[in-house]
Amino acid sequence: MEIDDRLLTLMQNPAILGFQLSRVPESERSGVLNSFGTEFLRRFELKGSIDDLLYGIKMVEKAFEAAPSNSPYRTSIFNNLGVGLQLRFERMGSMEDLNRSIEINKQAVQSTSPDHSECCATCLNNLGTALLTRFERTGSMEDVNLAIDTTDQAVHLARHCT
Numbered sequence: 001m002e003i004d005d006r007l008l009t010l011m012q013n014p015a016i017l018g019f020q021l022s023r024v025p026e027s028e029r030s031g032v033l034n035s036f037g038t039e040f041l042r043r044f045e046l047k048g049s050i051d052d053l054l055y056g057i058k059m060v061e062k063a064f065e066a067a068p069s070n071s072p073y074r075t076s077i078f079n080n081l082g083v084g085l086q087l088r089f090e091r092m093g094s095m096e097d098l099n100r101s102i103e104i105n106k107q108a109v110q111s112t113s114p115d116h117s118e119c120c121a122t123c124l125n126n127l128g129t130a131l132l133t134r135f136e137r138t139g140s141m142e143d144v145n146l147a148i149d150t151t152d153q154a155v156h157l158a159r160h161c162t
Contacts, residue, residue, distance in 0.1 A: 033063035078108035124154035
């Protein structure tokens with residue numbers, strides 16, 4: 001999804017964005033927050049602005065807080081928050097971000113319904129990547145073994161998605 005002019009205006013002015021979000025029905029708020037947060041994370045990846053990264057994580061965290069346990073957005077929120085935290089680790093080097101990313105990615109995998117194997121494969125891949133990153137930092141054989149197993153599961157599921 002490309003960022004259109006209206007979305008760009010909202011993203012450039014957090015006060016307007018906050019006001020607009022207050023008008024969204026509560027049942028849809030977590031999905032909208034997740035979408036905006038994801039767009040900020042994408043813009044960070046394109047332009048490298050740390051403000052986009054921090055605001056993207058903040059938005060997805062708000063989505064996480066707003067989402068009821070039965071929300072259809074829950075897996076996507078977990079996945080996006082895990083990715084955002086790993087991006088912040090890569091940029092700023094905080095092991096707390098990487099460890100939290102791994103825990104959130106585990107929750108993403110656990111919250112994926114069995115009939116969504118493509119989504120599960122994505123979540124497993126992100127978990128494997130985070131575990132491998134932690135292995136590279138700490139040398140933990142447990143992490144590298146789990147990263148290999150997790151990535152193998154992701155590949156197996158991805159083969160059956162198409």
